[in-house]
Amino acid sequence: MTETAIIHPSKEAGSAVDIVRVRKDFGSAVGVADVSLTIRNGEFVTLLGPSGCGKSTLLGMIAGFVTPTAGKIVVDGADITDLEPYRRDIGMVFQSYALFPHMNVHDNIAFGLRMRKLPAAQVEKEVARAIAMMKLEGFEARRVRQLSGGQQQRVALARAIVIRPKVLLLDEPLSALDKNLRAQMQVELSELHRKTGLTTIFVTHDQGEALSLSDRIVVMNKGAVQQVAAPIELYRQPANGFVASFIGEINALPPGRCELKDGTASLVLPGVGPLVFPTAPATGFAPGRQVRAFLRPEHVRPVLAGEAGPNVVTGKVEAHIYQGSHTITRVVVEGIGLVETRVTGAEIVASAPVGASLGLAFDLSEAVLLDTAD
């Protein structure tokens, strides 16, 4: 009885998928290490992490292609851990699309409905709806080999959603597309999610994709969950050094000590001196505590030569990375190491050439303070 209570901790809150201490070992290697995760009804959740971190393995366990070594997977309140894949009612889009090459677009989309033995008229109705939703009108009779990458992608999506699955799994569905098409498909994916309201689990190792599409992001590394959070929270308040450096660019300052003097909070870096917080940080700050501060390049501002003040350090320009709308400038600061600053435009390339000295002002209001061990 207590067991059930653990499995359905948030059933009332409308959880669609409960992953309970799921683990997968491959021999002595760990594929997925004791992952617990609750996904709410209608939520768009992204599994994000570097190659080999176990994203596909976790997805495979939800779909039923991979048998967990331990743990439980509950979908819609039913334990499906030992259910065969074909009885699960979970839609999936594969990285390679896996469209059936001997069938045309229509028959690919109809496949799942036919397996469910739906009457022919209803199959046609549902297929037509899916075709309209994915803007595939006119392609019904095409062989899938004769479709472009984007069209194949849409067929794969149509085929997965037409069965009205309990959950939709997407394993890096955009990775085979070129940059423009990717951006377009991202928009279409969001739109599809909004229209269908399907609980969706999306896998990617592209943080941009994850940040723009997800309700929540699950950051994984080496088989383990590092943090589960909404995109903005993940970017602003990473839980550890791995998440901080995996999501976006970030400067890791050397370990320092928190100090509170006369109501002013500061971080004392050995060999550099105190860096002052404009307001006392909400999290991670405690007088006397050893911490590492992480600071986004947009919170490091280049200053004019001679401008002194609190939180200004001086270093030597090592390189400029011009990125169109903005430029990342790498500066080596004594006592800190490499610091990146991000400014709009490209003027800095001329005003602070490589080798020149450059002052940098740290805006600590957005700094993330983490334990030195993380």
Added chain:
Amino acid sequence: MRSQKIGTVAFWSLVVALLTYMTLPTIVVLMTSVNPTEILAFPPQGVSFDWYVKAVTYPDFRIAFKNGLIVTACASTLALIVGSAFAWLIHHYDFRGRGLLEGVLWSPLIIPHFTLGFGFLLLGGAFGVQQGYVMIVLAHMVLVMPFVTRAVHVSLANIDPALARAAANLGASPFQVLTRITLPLVVPGMAGGWLIAAVLSLTEFTASLYVTGSRTQTLPVAMYNYIREYADPTVSAISALLIIATTLIMLVADRTIGLRRVLAIDTH
């Protein structure tokens, strides 16, 4: 510039030389088949199709052709069934002795047909089996097995494993995956394998020489026996017919089932 030109000339000379070398014997035989007189003359001294008429009406050839068709149909079909089963085993299971099994399957490519035919003859003698259809079919089946197995194995290996998962994900039971996905995708490979086997079996000579008797001889054996007695262009004519027939079969097969693709000659 100059050396490039010399290179081009050398390249095309080589191509022409190679083509000539490979096709000349066939061309010679084809040309002698239209010689009007009763000798195998090259170059021919005229053009006549009388020998073609003789070739298709000659009783020994007619019987031998019919024998050949029966043997080919049986041997290729049996090889297809057994070879597909082997291909399936090799593709799906990693068992001890798999390497050995593969080696045995490929062995007819290495062992001379002479040896195989002779071996079957000796075996037949030991078990009291006559040089009849059974022995010929068994011998041919072994000879064509590697080709059938390879054709089926290649088409199984060419199936994206994600397809079976996708089908299961959409609700197909393992049996439905087999009938709706796997089988339709390997049928072209099986057909291609069967055709290659049929052509090989139809034209096989060395092993057939040992395992056929006077009443069960196949066409190549009958042709050999004919030429030992008569040196007229009839055998050239029947050769020409055989070449045309196999070429047509191959062309049709390539058009209908994409023979080159199923045999993985195209890397597409």
